[in-house]
Amino acid sequence: MNGLMVGLAKQHHGEEAAKIFKEMNNLVEINASSYAVLLSSLSEFSDLKEGKRKGQEVHAYLIRNALVDVWILIGNSLVNMYAKCNAIDNARSVFQFMPSKDSVSWNSMISGLDHNERFDEAVACFHKMRRNGTVPSKFSVISALSSCASLGWIMLGRQIHGEGTKYGLDLDVSVSNALLTLYAETDYMDECKRVFFLMPEYDQVSWNSFIGALATSDVSVLQAIKYFLEMMQAGWKPNRVTFINILAAVSSLSLLELGRQIHALLLKYSIADDNAIENTLLAFYGKCEQIEDCEIIFSRMSERRDEVSWNSMISGYIHNGILHKAMDMVWFMMQRGQRLDGFTLATVLSACASVATLERGMEVHACAIRACLESEVVVGSALVDMYAKCGRIDYAARFFQSMPVRNIYSWNSMICGYARHGHGEKALKLFTQMKQHGQLPDHVSFVGVLSACSHVGLVDEGFKHLKSMSGVYGLAPRMEHFSCMVDLLGRAGDVNKIEEFIKSMPMDPNALIWRTILVACCRANSRTTELGRRAAKMLIQLEPQNAVNYVLLSNMHAASGKWEDVAEARLAMRNASAKKEAGCSWVTMKDGVHVFVAGDQTHPEKEKIYEKLKEIMNKMRGMGYVPETKYALYDLELENKEELISYHSEKLAIAFVLTRQSELPIRIMKNLRVCGDCHTAFKYISKIVNRQIILRDSNRFHHFDDGICSCGDYW
DNA sequence: ATAGGGTTAG
DSSP states (O other): OHHHHHHHHHHSOHHHHHHHHHHHTTTSOOOHHHHHHHHHHHTTOSSHHHHHHHHHHHHHHHHHTTOTTTOHHHHHHHHHHHHHTTOHHHHHHHHHTOSSOOHHHHHHHHHHHHHTTOHHHHHHHHHHHHHTTOOOOHHHHHHHHHHHHHHTOHHHHHHHHHHHHHTTGGGSHHHHHHHHHHHHHTTOHHHHHHHHHHOSOOOHHHHHHHHHHHHHSTTSHHHHHHHHHHHHHTTOOOOHHHHHHHHHHHHHTTOHHHHHHHHHHHHHTTOOSOHHHHHHHHHHHHHTTOHHHHHHHHHHHGGGOOHHHHHHHHHHHHHTTOHHHHHHHHHHHHHTTOOOOHHHHHHHHHHHHHTTOHHHHHHHHHHHHHTTOTTSHHHHHHHHHHHHHTTOHHHHHHHHHHOSSOOHHHHHHHHHHHHHTTOHHHHHHHHHHHHHTTOOOOHHHHHHHHHHHHHHTOHHHHHHHHHHHHHHHOOOOOHHHHHHHHHHHHHTTOHHHHHHHHHHSSSOOOHHHHHHHHHHHTSTTOOOOHHHHHHHHHHHHHOTTOHHHHHHHHHHHHHTTOHHHHHHHHHHHHHTTOOOOOOEEEEEETTEEEEEETTOOOOTTHHHHHHHHHHHHHHHHHTTOOOOGGGGOSOOOHHHHHHHHHTOHHHHHHHHHHTSOOOSOEEEEESSOOOHHHHHHHHHHHHHTTOOEEEEOSSOEEEEETTEETTTTOO
16 A cells, blocks of 8 residues: 555655545554655655655645654654755754654664765764664664775774674674775775674675775785685675676786676676676776777767766776877767766876876866866866976965865875975975874875985985884885885985895885886996896896896996996897887977987977087086086097087977077976986086976976076985 | 665876
């Protein structure tokens, strides 16, 4: 009978439905549960605003007929109805004015707050319930745990876990499932595994949660695959969520063949025609550089496409280096009125950042303002990152200051931005501020902090921060952190301490560490050491095809004038047929981008450029500049060496800029590391022409001002 | 009547 009335209610208006219920009074006994069924049916509307509107009509009817306060059930149903229709303020006001509340009232309010992403309020409500003397049930514990997971509040989550255990609620499958999510979200994988292995029984959600947890924590991705197979062996059928999780694992490991097998399995289970599944497949094939598969899936999706599909497609193109198609997609989206969201802009901004195109980046910024997405935290963080990577650390800082909401990514982008530009003190100051704002640092923050310490030369402070990672924040230092420390020791000139340090590391040094060591051994005033030779040997064993390694080795020998060894390194490079990327520098002027290679002869204004260069070089010599010919890397006559380094691409680029009239700072990009002689030359030039020079090389930014570089001559 | 698992991004 109730079902029939609900059907009627959905066709008519809420007010009428309530009247029909009232009229039922004469035929069948009408009670609170009839109204409860009616109210709960309203949250099943696809349009939740419509559901809320009808709910308000029923609510009004109940008030007029003085039925609200008669039964607790009515109040509870109203709270649930409003909460599920995303009208959390209405839910709260009903809840507040309920004359008496039972356990379900509290559960409904807490879960409602959680569902409406009012996580901190959900947790506060849980505590209020406890103070009120109400014993927590599995429902309130689940919702409170879910909110703690979303907030990353591990300590509180643990307390609630303990409290649940006290009442024996941890034996419940659903409570354990919520615990799995809590520990997964907070990256406490050991706890997560403990919960899973102690569970008396599993359901499909348990398996899915556990596999999802393993898939998102990068130390355990392979185990996700192991438990996926175990789940199937245990007789569980994977569903769409299982597939989404396992594809995430396969994606992050770029296991193309396994992914294709899973795709086949999806077709077998007939769940491949599903928006979320297809979106995950787009992400997977994009990651595995199978852009054709992405295009096939995307075109098949037709009306199932949503923003996520478009965004995944765009990031697929970017990941595969097809920038123009990515941009076409954005243009196409705007043309056909497909909504652009924060993800779209963040994706495109990251592409602008990676190729350091400030002009495009600023256009996207303008798009963000027009789409009213500028204040979204993902867009803001991407903008900070873009400005920092495009050389405008000043714009990055100004935008960062204006952000209404900041998260770990926003802080990290700014801290790492400062570090990349050699503003070590600012990076460290911001790190302190971040902690004062209550933002906990993560692995990325510490990469920024440790490299900032390195730029400023703060050895002791660097070790203090490294210690605090595990000691205070429960973060295990990774290879990149150890690499920062090696860099820090190298900068301080402590080559012997590097030896000690790498012995103390919990893992074997990888190519990154050996390269950092080799770079340290290449410094102008350090000798060719045993350690340097060993680092080079290890490095060439690990990456025989990487030409950078041979160049570093030959630079190290060149620094101490061992020309036979230089020649040997060059020969080894040729024998390994390792190709060196051609060095080039470019500048963006009003009339476009100008690219230069060493000894460039193709620029239409080459006479003017070489003439300008000669003039500058003469002025430099007058101020005491001596070409550092060892960077020419060949045992040639002195005169020839000077010639070679005079025409490095960055020198041609700056000479070109100086042929034009301007007072603005000079911005130059280079694809490789700047050579030591050019670095010295740029310091002189900044003094001679009295202009700021900002040079981006493959590692970092150098700000030259009045004869001084922000990198402190160490890079 | 109230609960738990999923896709893109920084």
